[in-house]
Amino acid sequence: MLVCGTHRGLYRLDGPHDDPTRTAECGRVHEVAPSGDARLAATADGLFRSPDGEDWRPLDGPDDPVSVLAGPETVLVGTGDADVLRARPATDGWRFDPVGDLGAHPHGDRWRDRAPSGAPSVRTLAVHPDDGVLAGLEPGGVYAFAGDFWRRYGEGVHDDVHDLRVLGDGGVVAATGNGLYRTDGGDRWYRLDTDFRDFWANYFRESVVHDGRLYASANRWGPEAPAGVTLSAAAGDPAFDAVADPLPAADPAFAISWAVVDGALVGGTMRVDEDGFAPETSAPLIRREGDEWTLGAELPAGVTSLST
Structure with a gap:
């Protein structure tokens, strides 16, 4: 089963080529994460939990969750007001405790000055x-x-950090609104996509490692018609000597979410047009088959997050 978070709620599919079924009307889904056999979703309508990917129930938690990370022993939630919370089941529901006080960091005033809404959001956790x-x-x-x-x-x-991916060697990759970056040791970030010949393809939303390769997808800005491209290189290659492939979608789109389904890499896409992003326009899944990308099922809106 594949759970798809979209700009129009939550959907489930038996496989990446099957018809989607809507399972929750919750507005934009920011992120879906597995939590044991259950799943958690950070959405515009709050935090939701499902034991099976079909029956979703709201949790009495933060009003503005924008990221969620679930591990064997802990659940972390990032909010739209620069908070990170640790979630734990309690006798009367769930308990949410702050992880330090990120919002009180000395850099906080600078974040708030630059945030369009006046509040920076914790878009990703690792x-x-x-x-x-x-x-x-x-x-x-x-x-x-x-x-x-x-x-x-x-x-x-x-x-503008959208996604953080911790690699097996301890390096960290950041997908951002202007470039794909890596750090080894957390002292200095360097940009991975500088050797990619298409100057305008620089807006990234998420990366993933599959079969020893690092994959990411970028939206192409600039004077030409919008289009998406996927990049991949050996995950341990510090030079990121990437192979670039166009997306197979007939209309312009780029991948903004990833999952591995039955051993195959699947991406969720979002449409783009001359005016920018088209998040509420139907968008396809893409699937890696051998050395090629193929089209999968069509979702009713941009696919913001995938979870198996």
Whole structure:
């Protein structure tokens, strides 16, 4: 089963080529994450939980969840007001406790000055084996919490952080609104997509590692017609000597979410047009078959998150 978070609620599919069934009307879905056999979803209508990917129930938690990360022993939620919360089941529901006080960081005033709504959001969360909880802010960059306080996690990454991916060798990849970045050790970020010959393809939403390769997709801005491209290279290649492939979609789109389904890489896309993003326009799944991308099922809106 594949759970799809979209700009128009939650859907489930038996496989990437099957018809989608709507399972929850909850507005835009920011992220879906597995939690044991259950799943959690951060949505415009709050935090939801499902034991089976079909029956979704709201949780009495933060009003503005924008990211969720579930591990074997903990659940973390990032909010639209620069908070990171640790969620635990309690006798009367769920308990949400702050992970430090990210919003009180000395850089907070700068984040708020640059945020269109006046509040930066924790768009992505990750856990690093050595550096603790990582939070990617939009705007704000990347910060780490190892138990005492939040600290800036390296210099040089673009402020608009959409996704953080911890690699097997301890490196971290950040997909941002202007470039794909990597850090080894959390001191300095360097840009991975600088050797990619298409200057305008620089807006990334998410990356994934599959079969030893790092995959990401970029939207192409600029004077030409909009279009999406996928990039892939060996995950351990510091130069990111990438192979670039166009998306197979007939209409312009780029992949903004990823999952591995039955051993195959699947991407969820969002349409783009001359005016920018078209998040509420129907968009397809794409699937990697051998060395080629093929089209999968069509979803009623942009596919913001995928979970198996």
